[in-house]
């Protein structure tokens with residue numbers, strides 16, 4: 001057995017029913033985990049069990065099913081707390097996903113922004129951690145400033161230092177680029193920003209499945225992620241917030257579950273996190289997220305991360321050997337994903353050739369148009385790893401890209 005397949009890869013693939021199918025008559029090679037991870041059977045089973053036997057509304061009923069649904073929902077919150085090492089479940093707000101979580105943070109922090117204040121983001125952000133800050137700045141008169149990205153995909157840390165000034169208020173930065181796969185030194189960025197008195201927001205969407213997360217060690221004010229990028233279902237995510245930071249967010253929605261008392265004229269609000277979770281939540285999603293955390297916990301994580309690191313390095317080396325194929329940020333350490341372009345061939349055409357071979361990758365701008373502009377490409381092909389990927393999958397990709405080069409150039 002190839003050592004790079006351990007402990008992830010072949011054995012783990014059996015946990016994913018989607019991988020038993022063929023696509024266009026070929027074995028499915030799923031290299032699109034950065035968009036959405038496939039769901040393992042244990043997550044599907046947990047959701048199905050909840051839907052079959054425990055489904056009811058939470059927090060309101062006294063009957064057995066309502067109590068069970070509430071317990072499952074709040075157990076999921078505790079599992080998330082433990083997973084990211086938050087100090088209290090009051091700091092774990094369920095959202096529809098990372099996008100909603102980042103918008104909540106931007107709205108909350110936006111309330112305190114004044115004309116001339118400055119919000120700092122990096123130049124490699126997903127639109128979900130860029131557009132909400134553009135909106136917050138437009139509403140408040142604050143100014144958006146950017147940490148530049150170098151040709152090698154790393155952030156210009158000296159430039160960041162120069163951006164810090166008396167009007168700097170917020171740093172919002174990704175823990176891993178969803179396009180390049182590069183990994184900013186978020187710990188250093190957050191530490192420096194906190195020292196300078198800024199509120200800090202970390203977009204963990206791409207990192208959470210690929211590295212252990214400890215929000216207390218990171219010491220950020222907010223941390224956002226989605227369940228579907230960590231083997232859970234779509235439609236649920238988390239905004240972690242330090243309690244004092246969450247207190248700054250006004251309730252975005254009014255309604256059931258977020259109140260303490262209501263008269264015809266006014267309402268007083270519940271405490272955290274209910275204050276930010278109006279209405280019936282995505283209970284089955286929370287159950288699925290809980291199961292996904294259990295799935296991730298069932299591996300020896302350091303060994304799994306090492307195996308993933310080797311696979312990604314093999315992928316980059318294999319692609320680099322193909323004439324006319326260029327990996328973006330080549331040679332820079334990456335986590336979980338890489339992007340490449342084929343000279344003279346549109347990424348969509350490469351993706352189509354790969355799809356005919358049963359290989360699923362992502363093509364396009366990956367909701368990060370400024371990154372495309374910065375690297376002077378209209379689109380890239382992105383290949384990204386999940387725990388089930390093997391050396392065989394990497395070889396299939398390289399062979400597929402070689403065929404695309406031969407056929408399309």
Ligand SMILES: Cc1ncc(COP(=O)(O)O)c(C=O)c1O
Pocket residue numbers: 034035096097098099100126128129174176177178203205206226367
């Ligand atoms: C880095 C990053 N941030 C945020 C998001 C948004 O996640 P979602 O669409 O699940 O809200 C994504 C999704 O691809 C992402 O890659």
